[in-house]
Amino acid sequence: MRAGARLTGDEEMPEAFKTWWxxxxxxxxxxxxxxxxxxxxxxxxPPAGIASANGRIEAVEIDIAAKxxxxxxxxxxxxxxxxxxxQELARMDTAVLEAQLREAEAQLQRARISVETxxxxxxxxxxxxxxxxxxxxxxxxxxxxxxxxxxxTRELVSKNAVSEAQFDDDRAAxxxxxxxxxxxxxxxxxxxxxxxxxxxxxxxxxxxxxxAQATLQRIQADIDDSVLTSPRxxxxxxxxxxxxxxxxxxxxxxxMVDLTDVYMTFFLPTEQAGRVALGAxxxxxxxxxxxxxxxxxxxxVADVAQFTPKTVETAEERLKLMFxxxxxxxxxxxxxxxxxxxxxxxxxxxxxxDPRVEWPPELQTRLPQ
Numbered sequence: 001m002r003a004g005a006r007l008t009g010d011e012e013m014p015e016a017f018k019t020w021w022x023x024x025x026x027x028x029x030x031x032x033x034x035x036x037x038x039x040x041x042x043x044x045x046p047p048a049g050i051a052s053a054n055g056r057i058e059a060v061e062i063d064i065a066a067k068x069x070x071x072x073x074x075x076x077x078x079x080x081x082x083x084x085x086x087q088e089l090a091r092m093d094t095a096v097l098e099a100q101l102r103e104a105e106a107q108l109q110r111a112r113i114s115v116e117t118x119x120x121x122x123x124x125x126x127x128x129x130x131x132x133x134x135x136x137x138x139x140x141x142x143x144x145x146x147x148x149x150x151x152x153t154r155e156l157v158s159k160n161a162v163s164e165a166q167f168d169d170d171r172a173a174x175x176x177x178x179x180x181x182x183x184x185x186x187x188x189x190x191x192x193x194x195x196x197x198x199x200x201x202x203x204x205x206x207x208x209x210x211x212a213q214a215t216l217q218r219i220q221a222d223i224d225d226s227v228l229t230s231p232r233x234x235x236x237x238x239x240x241x242x243x244x245x246x247x248x249x250x251x252x253x254x255x256m257v258d259l260t261d262v263y264m265t266f267f268l269p270t271e272q273a274g275r276v277a278l279g280a281x282x283x284x285x286x287x288x289x290x291x292x293x294x295x296x297x298x299x300x301v302a303d304v305a306q307f308t309p310k311t312v313e314t315a316e317e318r319l320k321l322m323f324x325x326x327x328x329x330x331x332x333x334x335x336x337x338x339x340x341x342x343x344x345x346x347x348x349x350x351x352x353x354d355p356r357v358e359w360p361p362e363l364q365t366r367l368p369q
Contacts, residue, residue, distance in 0.1 A: 046350055046360070046363070047357065047360060048357070049352065049353050049354035049356070049357030050350055050351065050352050050353065050354075050357060050359070050363075051268055051272040051275075051276070051350070051351045051353055052348055052349065052350045052351075053266040053267055053268055053325075053348070053349055054266060054346065054347070054348055054349075055264040055265050055266030055267075055284075055327075055346070055347065055348070055349045056264065056265060056266075056344060056345065056346050056347070057262060057263075057264050057284075057286070057342070057343050057344060057345045057346075057347065058262070058263055058264070058265055058343055058344075059234075059257040059258055059259060059261060059262045059263070059341075059343045060257065060258040060261040061237070061255060061256070061257055061258075062231060062232070062234065062255070062256050062257070062258055063240075063252045063254075063255055064089055064090065064228050064230070064252070064253050064254040064255070064256060065228075065247075065250050065251060065252045065253060066092055066226075066228070066247045066249070066250070066251050066253060067222065067225040067226075067249065067250075068092075068222055068225070068226075068249050069246070069247065069248050069249050069251075070092045070093055070094075070096075070226065070246070070247065071092065071093040071244065071245070071246050071247075072090065072091075072092060072093070072241050072242065072243050072244060072245050072246075072247065072253060073090075073091045073092055073093045073094075073243065074090065074091050074243050075089070075090045075239060075241075075242070075243055075253065075254070076088055076089055076090060076091070077089050077090075077236050077254070078236065078239070079236055079237065079238060079239055080235065080236060081235065081236045082233075082234075082235050082259075082338065082339060083230040083233070083234060083235070083236060083256065084230065084233050085230055085231060085232050085233055086229055086230065087229060087230045088227055088228070088229055089228045089229060089230055089236075089253075089254055090227075090228040090253045090254065091226060091227050091228070092226035092227075092228070092247075093226075094223050094226045097219055097222050097223045097226065098223065100219050101216065101219045101220065101223065104212060104215045104216040104219055105216060107212045107215070108209065108212035108213060108215075108216055110212075111205060111208040111209040111211075111212045112209055114205040114208060114209075115202065115205040115206055115208075115209055117205070118198060118201040118202040118204075118205045119202055121198045121201065122195060122198040122199055122201075122202055124198075125191060125194040125195040125197075125198045126195055128191045128194065129188060129191035129192050129194075129195055131191075132184065132187045132188035132190075132191040133188055135184040135187065135188075136181065136184040136185055136188055138184075139177065139180040139181040139183075139184040140181050142177045142180065142181075143174065143177035143178050143180070143181050145177075146170070146173045146174035146176070146177040146178075147174050147177075149170050149173070149174070150167075150170040150171050150173070150174045153166055153167045153170040153171075154167060228253060228254070230256065232258045232260060232261075233258070233259060233260050233335070233338065234256045234257050234258045234259045234260070235256060235257055235259055235341075236254055236255075236256050237255045237256055237257055238254065238255040239253075239254055240252045240253060240254060240255060241253045241254075257343055259334060259338055259341045260331040260334050260335060260338075261328075261331065262328070262329050262334055262341055262343070263296070263299060263300075263326045263327060263328040263329065264284050264296065264326070264327050264329075264347065264349050265324060265325070265326055266324075266325055266327070266349045267306060267322040267323065267324055267325065268322065268323055268325055268351070269321065269322055269323075270305070270321045270322075270323065272351075272353060273301060273321075273322075273323035273325065275353040275354075276298055276301055276325060276351055276353065277298070278298055278299070278300075278301060279297055279298060279299075280297070280298040280351055280352060280353075280355075281295070281296075281297065281298075281351075281352050281355075282295075282296040282297060282298055282327035282349055282350060282351045282352070283295060283296065283349070283350045283359070283363050283365070284296050284327060284329070284347055284348070284349055284350075285347050285348045285350070285363075286345050286346070286347035287345065287346050287347050288345050288347075289368075291366065292366050292367060292368060293363055293364060293365050293366045293367075294329060294333075294365075294367065295329075295330065295333070295365050296327035296328055296329050296330075296349075297327065297328055297330070298325060298326070298327055298328075298351060299326050299327070299328035300324075300325065300326035300328075301323060301324075301325050302323045302324040302325070305321035305322060305323055306322050306323065306324050325349075325351070327349050327351070333367075337367075337368065340368065350363055
């Protein structure tokens with residue numbers, strides 16, 4: 001029996017060793033595959049004259065806000081929706097504005113009637129002035145006749161041909177005619193002053209019309225601004241407000257990103273940042289899509305270092321300064337792949353510091369079809 005038991009144990013031991021070695025082989029293969037994958041996914045090491053740094057894709061953010069205070073009537077898009085420039089995104093309640101618009105229209109109509117009334121009054125005053133001028137002419141003619149009659153009577157009185165009473169009557173008539181001329185001239189001056197007053201009333205009435213029209217245009221502009229539209233092509237990130245909420249002036253309804261203004265932000269040390277020129281060619285490789293190499297252009301180089309003290313004294317410390325740099329992707333290229341554009345993705349940025357250096361084969365531009 002014991003001999004039989006030892007025989008069984010001797011037969012089982014090789015089988016256990018086989019299983020153990022099999023597991024070791026599987027683990028070794030897995031480690032080798034992981035290492036190979038890691039090596040493949042590692043970003044290529046750039047040659048001299050090309051700088052690299054890790055960064056993150058960003059885009060210009062835009063707040064879609066209400067111009068005036070009011071209640072959100074409806075929101076026409078959801079988070080994540082792609083929108084085009086000019087597309088309606090939300091509407092504000094305009095009941096109060098529409099009432100103000102009707103009031104302004106009534107005021108405009110009343111101001112136009114006032115202009116017509118003032119204009120007709122000017123015509124009336126001008127007619128009165130014309131009548132006053134005619135009356136002056138008449139009074140002057142009467143004065144001339146009275147003065148000639150007085151001259152004849154004075155000559156006849158000296159010859160005792162007429163009585164003194166007749167002379168006195170003719171002299172009084174001449175004085176009355178002179179006074180009538182003066183009164184007619186005063187009446188004409190008053191009529192001329194009334195014309196000026198009537199014309200100023202016309203100017204005031206026309207100014208009231210312009211003010212009413214401006215008020216009308218302002219209210220209409222507020223109504224038009226109550227329809228919130230997208231200023232650019234992009235994607236809605238957040239719905240900050242909800243229908244029914246009352247917002248103050250400038251209250252944000254939506255937040256969106258402009259997918260035609262996308263860039264990667266990264267940092268380079270002093271030695272490399274000092275050699276980066278605005279407009280320099282750059283290439284971007286995203287972790288999520290390492291098979292693509294995206295062309296870009298340096299659009300910004302910070303003039304103030306980041307992550308360091310404000311004052312640096314030694315040369316060694318100055319070399320540790322890091323400067324923020326932006327590499328902007330061509331808007332035309334972004335429009336071709338608008339729905340594939342995403343912000344927040346990490347990746348690597350490569351910048352050519354020396355324009356004479358050629359890009360290595362692994363950094364040749366490769367874009368999705």
